[in-house]
Amino acid sequence: MKKKYKIIMISLIAVIVLGIGIVVGNSWHTKTQQPKVSTTTITNSTAKGEASKEEKEALKSSEQALSEATKKVVDSANKKEEPATPQQTNQPQQKQETQQPQTQQAPTPAPVKQAVPTNNKVVCIDAGHQRYGNSAKEPIGPGATQTKAKVTTGATGIRSHRTESQINLEIALKLQRILQSRGYTVVMCRTSQDVNLSNKERADIANKAHAGAFIRLHCDSSDNQSVNGVTGLAPASGNPYLSSSIVSSSQSLTRAVVNGLCSATGAKNRGLSLVNNMSGINWTQVPVALVEMGFISNPNEDANLTNDAYQEKVANGIANGIASFLH
Numbered sequence: 001m002k003k004k005y006k007i008i009m010i011s012l013i014a015v016i017v018l019g020i021g022i023v024v025g026n027s028w029h030t031k032t033q034q035p036k037v038s039t040t041t042i043t044n045s046t047a048k049g050e051a052s053k054e055e056k057e058a059l060k061s062s063e064q065a066l067s068e069a070t071k072k073v074v075d076s077a078n079k080k081e082e083p084a085t086p087q088q089t090n091q092p093q094q095k096q097e098t099q100q101p102q103t104q105q106a107p108t109p110a111p112v113k114q115a116v117p118t119n120n121k122v123v124c125i126d127a128g129h130q131r132y133g134n135s136a137k138e139p140i141g142p143g144a145t146q147t148k149a150k151v152t153t154g155a156t157g158i159r160s161h162r163t164e165s166q167i168n169l170e171i172a173l174k175l176q177r178i179l180q181s182r183g184y185t186v187v188m189c190r191t192s193q194d195v196n197l198s199n200k201e202r203a204d205i206a207n208k209a210h211a212g213a214f215i216r217l218h219c220d221s222s223d224n225q226s227v228n229g230v231t232g233l234a235p236a237s238g239n240p241y242l243s244s245s246i247v248s249s250s251q252s253l254t255r256a257v258v259n260g261l262c263s264a265t266g267a268k269n270r271g272l273s274l275v276n277n278m279s280g281i282n283w284t285q286v287p288v289a290l291v292e293m294g295f296i297s298n299p300n301e302d303a304n305l306t307n308d309a310y311q312e313k314v315a316n317g318i319a320n321g322i323a324s325f326l327h
C-alpha cells in the first residue's frame with residue numbers, strides 16, 4: 001500500500017508537474033514566441049506587403065515628383081534662358097519705347113549711346129576680320145537682344161585664294177602710312193593676322209581714340225562672279241543704337257570714302273548700303289564707314305585687290321575721302 005501510495009503520489013506529482021510544465025510552456029509559448037513571431041511576421045509581412053506597395057507607390061510618386069521637379073528645374077532653367085533674352089529685350093524695348101516717343105517729339109533724340117567728342121586729326125583703321133574667326137556671340141549693339149558672331153573669317157579670293165583678312169590688312173597698313181604722312185594720328189585696330197578682336201571691341205578702340213573717322217576695310221563676295229564694284233556700308237536713319245548726328249556724319253564719311261576710292265581706281269561705284277544690323281557700326285560712337293573695296297569673288301577685282309600698286313591706289317583714294325570729310 002505504501003509503495004502503491006508512493007507510486008501514485010509520484011505519478012500524480014509528475015502529472016501535475018508535467019501539466020504545469022505544459023501549461024506554463026504553452027502560455028510562455030503563446031505569450032512570448034507565438035504572438036511575437038506571428039504578430040511580427042504578420043505585421044512584418046503585411047507591413048512589408050503594404051510597405052512594399054507603399055514604398056513602390058511612394059517610390060513611384062517620388063520618382064514622378066523627382067522627374068516633375070527635374071522637369072520643372074529644367075523648364076525653369078530653359079525658361080530662365082528664354083526669358084533672359086526677353087527680359088533683356090524688354091528692357092531695351094522699354095527703353096526704345098520710351099525713347100521712340102522722345103525721338104518723335106524731340107528733334108534731337110536721346111541715343112542709346114552718346115557720341116564721343118572726336119579729334120579730326122585722329123583716324124582709326126580696322127582691317128576687317130582676322131586669321132581665325134570667333135563664333136562666340138555678342139549683341140549687335142548697345143542694349144540689343146540680337147547677337148552675332150564676334151568676328152568671322154571673311155571671304156577668300158576666287159583667283160588669288162588669299163584671305164580677305166590678309167588683303168584688308170595689307171591695304172590697312174598702306175592707308176596707315178599714307179595718313180601718317182599727311183599728318184594724321186592713326187590708331188590701328190590690328191596690325192597682325194593673329195588677333196582676337198570682336199567687332200564691338202574694334203568699335204571700342206575707335207571710341208577710346210576719339211577718332212574723327214573710323215574706317216573699316218573689307219572685301220565683298222558674291223555667288224555671281226561677274227558682280228564687281230565698291231560699296232559703302234553706313235547706318236540708316238532711325239538706327240536704334242546711334243545718335244542721328246552719328247548716323248548722318250557716318251553716311252557722309254562713307255560716301256566720301258567710296259567716292260575717293262572709286263575716283264582713284266576707276267572701280268564701279270555701287271553707292272551706299274544703309275544697314276542697322278552691323279555690330280561694328282552699332283557700337284561705334286564716332287563717324288564710321290565700312291567700305292567693301294571690291295569683290296574678291298570677281299576674278300578681275302580679286303587680281304586687283306591682291307596687287308600692290310592697286311592696293312596703293314585704293315589706300316590713296318580712301319585717304320582722299322577721309323581728308324575731304326575731316327577737312
Ligand SMILES: [Zn+2]
Pocket residue numbers: 128129154155164218219
Ligand atoms: Zn568682310
